[in-house]
Amino acid sequence: xxxxxxxxxxxxxxxxxxxxxxxxxxxxxxxxxxxxxxxxxxxxxxxxxxxxxxxxxxxxxxxxxxxxxxxxxxxxxxxxxx
Numbered sequence: 714x715x716x717x718x719x720x721x722x723x724x725x726x727x728x729x730x731x732x733x734x735x736x737x738x739x740x741x742x743x744x745x746x747x748x749x750x751x752x753x754x755x756x757x758x759x760x761x762x763x764x765x766x767x768x769x770x771x772x773x774x775x776x777x778x779x780x781x782x783x784x785x786x787x788x789x790x791x792x793x794x795x
Contacts, residue, residue, distance in 0.1 A: 727741075730744055730745055730748070733748075
């Protein structure tokens with residue numbers, strides 16, 4: 714496994730990670746890795762656009778039937794006759 718050294722980590726953040734590690738019965742290193750994984754997954758999902766973004770894009774580009782094409786009723790009738 715790779716090693717990651719961080720400089721300039723605020724003392725308060727280190728204390729919070731240590732406290733969280735104690736509550737979770739983990740080492741501070743394991744807790745920091747878990748927090749980093751969660752943050753990276755969250756950021757990756759946000760950049761990809763998550764569910765909310767996908768729904769917004771769908772709403773912006775709704776499917777519109779061809780005005781010159783058959784009606785929904787006609788298509789259903791045709792499908793039922795097969």
